[in-house]
Amino acid sequence: MAGDAELRRTVISARDLVKTYGDFNAVDGISFDVPAGESFGLLGPNGAGKSTTMRMIGGVTQRTSGRLDIMGLDPESQGPEVRAHLGVVPQQDNLDEELRVRDNLIVYGRYFGLPRAYLMRRADELLAFAQLEDKAKARVDSLSGGMKRRLTIARSLINDPKILLLDEPTTGLDPQARHVLWDRLFRLKEQGVTLVLTTHYMDEAEQLCDRLIVVDKGKIMAEGSPAALIREHSSREVLEVRFGTDRNAAVAPRLDGAGDRIEVLPDRVLVYTEDGEGSLEQIRARGLHPITSLVRRASLEDVFLRLTGRSLVE
Amino acid sequence: MSEDRHTELLVAHAPEVSAAKARRWGAFYFTEHMLRGMRAYLVTIVVTSVGNPLLYLFSMGVGLASIVDRNPSAHFGGVGYLAYAAPALLVSSAVMTCANEMMFPVMDGFKWRRIYYGPHVTPLVPGQLAAGHVMAVGVRLVVQCTVFFLIVLAFGAAMSPAAWLLIPAGVLSGLAVGTPLMAYAASIQKENFQFSMIQRFIIMPLFLFSGTFYPLETMPSAMQWIGWISPLWHGNELGRFVAIGLTEPAWLVAVHVLYLAALCVFGILWARRNYTKRMGA
Amino acid sequence: MSFLTDEDYVLAADRRPLSALYARNAKAVIERGFQVIRSQNWIILVSGFFEPVFYLLSMGIGLGNLVGAVEGPGGATISYAAYIAPALLAVSAMNGAIYDSTWNIFFKMHFGKLYQSMLYTSLGPFDIALGEIFMALFRGFLYALGFTGVMAVMGLITTPWALLLVPTSVMVAFGFASFGMAITSYMKTFQQMDIITFVMLPMFLFSATFYPLSVYPLPIQWMVEVFPLWHGVELMREISIGSFSSATWVHLAYYVVMILVGMLFTTRRLRALFLR
Numbered sequence: 121m122a123g124d125a126e127l128r129r130t131v132i133s134a135r136d137l138v139k140t141y142g143d144f145n146a147v148d149g150i151s152f153d154v155p156a157g158e159s160f161g162l163l164g165p166n167g168a169g170k171s172t173t174m175r176m177i178g179g180v181t182q183r184t185s186g187r188l189d190i191m192g193l194d195p196e197s198q199g200p201e202v203r204a205h206l207g208v209v210p211q212q213d214n215l216d217e218e219l220r221v222r223d224n225l226i227v228y229g230r231y232f233g234l235p236r237a238y239l240m241r242r243a244d245e246l247l248a249f250a251q252l253e254d255k256a257k258a259r260v261d262s263l264s265g266g267m268k269r270r271l272t273i274a275r276s277l278i279n280d281p282k283i284l285l286l287d288e289p290t291t292g293l294d295p296q297a298r299h300v301l302w303d304r305l306f307r308l309k310e311q312g313v314t315l316v317l318t319t320h321y322m323d324e325a326e327q328l329c330d331r332l333i334v335v336d337k338g339k340i341m342a343e344g345s346p347a348a349l350i351r352e353h354s355s356r357e358v359l360e361v362r363f364g365t366d367r368n369a370a371v372a373p374r375l376d377g378a379g380d381r382i383e384v385l386p387d388r389v390l391v392y393t394e395d396g397e398g399s400l401e402q403i404r405a406r407g408l409h410p411i412t413s414l415v416r417r418a419s420l421e422d423v424f425l426r427l428t429g430r431s432l433v434e
Numbered sequence: 435m436s437e438d439r440h441t442e443l444l445v446a447h448a449p450e451v452s453a454a455k456a457r458r459w460g461a462f463y464f465t466e467h468m469l470r471g472m473r474a475y476l477v478t479i480v481v482t483s484v485g486n487p488l489l490y491l492f493s494m495g496v497g498l499a500s501i502v503d504r505n506p507s508a509h510f511g512g513v514g515y516l517a518y519a520a521p522a523l524l525v526s527s528a529v530m531t532c533a534n535e536m537m538f539p540v541m542d543g544f545k546w547r548r549i550y551y552g553p554h555v556t557p558l559v560p561g562q563l564a565a566g567h568v569m570a571v572g573v574r575l576v577v578q579c580t581v582f583f584l585i586v587l588a589f590g591a592a593m594s595p596a597a598w599l600l601i602p603a604g605v606l607s608g609l610a611v612g613t614p615l616m617a618y619a620a621s622i623q624k625e626n627f628q629f630s631m632i633q634r635f636i637i638m639p640l641f642l643f644s645g646t647f648y649p650l651e652t653m654p655s656a657m658q659w660i661g662w663i664s665p666l667w668h669g670n671e672l673g674r675f676v677a678i679g680l681t682e683p684a685w686l687v688a689v690h691v692l693y694l695a696a697l698c699v700f701g702i703l704w705a706r707r708n709y710t711k712r713m714g715a
Numbered sequence: 716m717s718f719l720t721d722e723d724y725v726l727a728a729d730r731r732p733l734s735a736l737y738a739r740n741a742k743a744v745i746e747r748g749f750q751v752i753r754s755q756n757w758i759i760l761v762s763g764f765f766e767p768v769f770y771l772l773s774m775g776i777g778l779g780n781l782v783g784a785v786e787g788p789g790g791a792t793i794s795y796a797a798y799i800a801p802a803l804l805a806v807s808a809m810n811g812a813i814y815d816s817t818w819n820i821f822f823k824m825h826f827g828k829l830y831q832s833m834l835y836t837s838l839g840p841f842d843i844a845l846g847e848i849f850m851a852l853f854r855g856f857l858y859a860l861g862f863t864g865v866m867a868v869m870g871l872i873t874t875p876w877a878l879l880l881v882p883t884s885v886m887v888a889f890g891f892a893s894f895g896m897a898i899t900s901y902m903k904t905f906q907q908m909d910i911i912t913f914v915m916l917p918m919f920l921f922s923a924t925f926y927p928l929s930v931y932p933l934p935i936q937w938m939v940e941v942f943p944l945w946h947g948v949e950l951m952r953e954i955s956i957g958s959f960s961s962a963t964w965v966h967l968a969y970y971v972v973m974i975l976v977g978m979l980f981t982t983r984r985l986r987a988l989f990l991r
Contacts, residue, residue: 129724131724156721156724157719178835179735179990180831180834180835180989180990181990181991182986182990190726191725191726192725192728193726196735197734197735198726198728199735199839200729200735200738200837200838200839201727201728201729201734201837202726203834203835203836203837203838204837206835210831210835212828214828214832215832216747216832217827218755219747219750219751219754223750223754227743227746227747227750230740230743230746230747231743231744231833231836231837231838232836232837233738233740233837275832279836279837282724312718312723313719314724
C-alpha cells in the first residue's frame, strides 16, 4: 500500500495557503499534496492553524490567498460539488439539537440531495455502525459525549465520502471508544477512502497517518511519515529523569555527554539517546541520583519539542 | 525560582478569617462578581436606560396624549395623559428589565456558563449566591429607575414633591416580579422555551393589561381581575400615587406596598431554597 | 462499497452562475424546518400568534374606550380598534421577520453551530438563506391568517379587500427578512446584535401605529416616512377598509424595491455571513 501511494493521483493540492483574521495569520503559507487513498495528518498544538486549513479544504471559509485544488476543483468556487464528496467530522460536535438522533442522519443526507427512501436504510446502517440503534428516537441533548461523537462520525459517512476530514476525531473519547473508532477508520482506508485528520495526540498520529505535516503558528515545521520524522528529529529512545523542580536546571549541565542531546523542561530533563538504560547507568556513575527515571521510545512529541522548543500539549 | 525564598512572601489573612468573612459578606462578594460581569453589557445598559424612557415618553406619552387628551371624557385626576402614563412606564420598564435579568442569566449561572459553580467551591453558600444575584440586579434597577425618573422630570411629568419615591417603587415592583421568576428559573433543568412562554404569556399580558396605558376600570370588568393580581398594576398605582398624587385610599396604598413586598420576600425565600436544593448544599 | 480508484477521484465542475453559493437544494433546509416544527411542542409555534392579539385587545378595547372613533384612510371614521389592528399586523410581520433573519440566524451561526454542519454538505449558503427566509415567511403567513381571523371575530373587517391583509403581511415580512440577513452579516458579538433592537424599537413606536403621523412636527413626519414600517402600516390600513389612493402604489413600490435590493444585498453578503 505505502509503495503504491506515491503513484496515485493527487486529490488534494494546497499551495501557499494563507488565512488572516485581522492582523493575525491563522494559516501562514502552507503547501502540501495528498494522493488518493492516503491517510494524511496535520499535527500541532491548539491554535496552530489545523482547523482553519480543514475549513479551507471544505470551502467553508474564504482563504486570504493561495491555491487549493480538491479532486480537480477549487472548493471556493465549486463548494457544493466538492463537498458532495467530502465527509466532515468537526472538532466540536455540531449536531442538530432540535432533531432526534435518526432524523439528524436523514436530514443531513437530504442536504446532499439524497433520496429519502435511500436515507431511511442508510441511517439504520450508520446507527448500527455507531452502536446507537437503541437511541434512534432519543433527543440529541440526552446523549453522552462519546455517543454524540459517534453520531457525528456516522453522520459524516451518510454520503459515502471519498475524502474524510476528521478534526481531532477522538478528543474526549475514552480509550476503548478510541480504538473502536481507529478500527472503523482503518476499514474506510481499506476501501480506498482518503483520510485527512488533525490531532494533537501522538499515538493517534502514529497509528493512523501514513504521512503527516507538523504545523505550528500557521507554518509547516516538518513533513514525512511518523517513523521518518522520529528518525530525523529525535533519537531512538528517550530517558526522562527528575531531580526535583528546583534542581533540574542546575543538574542539567552535568548530564552532558550522557546522550546525543539534553532537553531541560521545568519538571524533568529529557536525555535523547540510542540506549536509554546505558545513559541512565552513566548518569548514576557520575554520582547523580534522579528521584524518578523512565526510559521510553521516542515519539512525535519529541519531534515537536525539537522543532519548536515547546511541548505539544500544554 | 530559588530567589523566591529570599523575597518576602505575599501573605493574606488565615483561611479561618476567610470563612468568617464569607459567612458575613459572601452575598456582597457575589454581587460584586455579577456587577463586574454586567460591564460587558455596559453600553447596552446605558443606551437602553437612557433611550427607552425617551422613546416611550415621546411616543406613548406625548404622541398618544395628543389623541387621548382631545377626548373630553378622558381625564386622569386632573393631570394630562403624559403625566398619567409616565409613572407606569417607569414601573413597567423596571419590571421588564428585572424579568429579563432573572430568567436567562439564572439559567446561565447553573447550566451554560455555570458562573454559580465557581463561587460554590469557595466558602460562599448557595443562598448567598441567590441574594447576591438579587442585589446586583437591584443595583441595576436603581440606576435605571433613577435615569428614567430624571427624564420624567425633564418632561415635566412629575407633579408631586414625593415623586422621587418612584425610584424605590420601580425597584420594588421589578423585584416583586423578578424574584419569583428567579426561583422558578433555578428549578428548571432544561430550557425548553419556558422563558419565551413566560415572556409571551405572563410578562407581555402583565404589561398590556395592568392599567399601564389607561385606568383599569376602562377595561371590560371580565378582564379587570388581571390587574388586581398583577404586581405591575399595584406598582403602577403606587407610582401614580407618589408621582402625581393620584387620590387613593390609604388602605389601598398599603395593599400595594404590602403585596409587592410580600412577593419579594416570597420570591427571595423560594429562590434561596431552590438554589440550595439545586447546588446540593 | 467497492475500492475507490483514481478515476473516482475526478470531479466535474458546475458552470451555472452562482454555483459556488447555490446548489438548488433549499428544499432540504425547508424540510428540516418542518421536521423541527413537527418534533417540538406545538405551543411554541402557536405562541407567536398571541402578541399582536394581546396588543389589539389591550389598546383596541382599553385605550379605544378613551380615544373613541378616529379618522382612518380617506377620511373615513372608524373605531380605534379598527384603526390599530392592521398596523399591529404590519408590526408583527416586521418583528417576526426581523427576529428570524437576525437573532435566529446569529444564534444558529455562533451557538447552535447549525449552519457549520449544513455548510459542510453540498448545500451552498444561498440554499440556507432561501430556506430560512421561507420558514420565516411561512410562520408569518400562519400568524397573519390567525390575526385576520381575530379581526373578523371582533367585527373589525368590513370589506372583502381585507383578505389581502394576509399576502400583504407576508410581503412586508419578506422586505424585512431580506435585509435582516445582510445586516446580520456585519454582526460579530451579542452586544452588536443589540443595535438591531435600538433601531427596531423607535421604528415601532414612531410609525403611526397608535396615532396618526400628523401629531408630529413636519420634519419628524418626513423622517418616519423614510422608514419601511410606516409604508407597511399605511398600506395595511388602506387595505383593511378598502380605501386606496395614489399613495398605495408608492407603498407597494417601496416594498418591491426593498425586497429586490434586500435580496441582492443578502446575496452579496452571503460569503461574509456564512464563509468567515
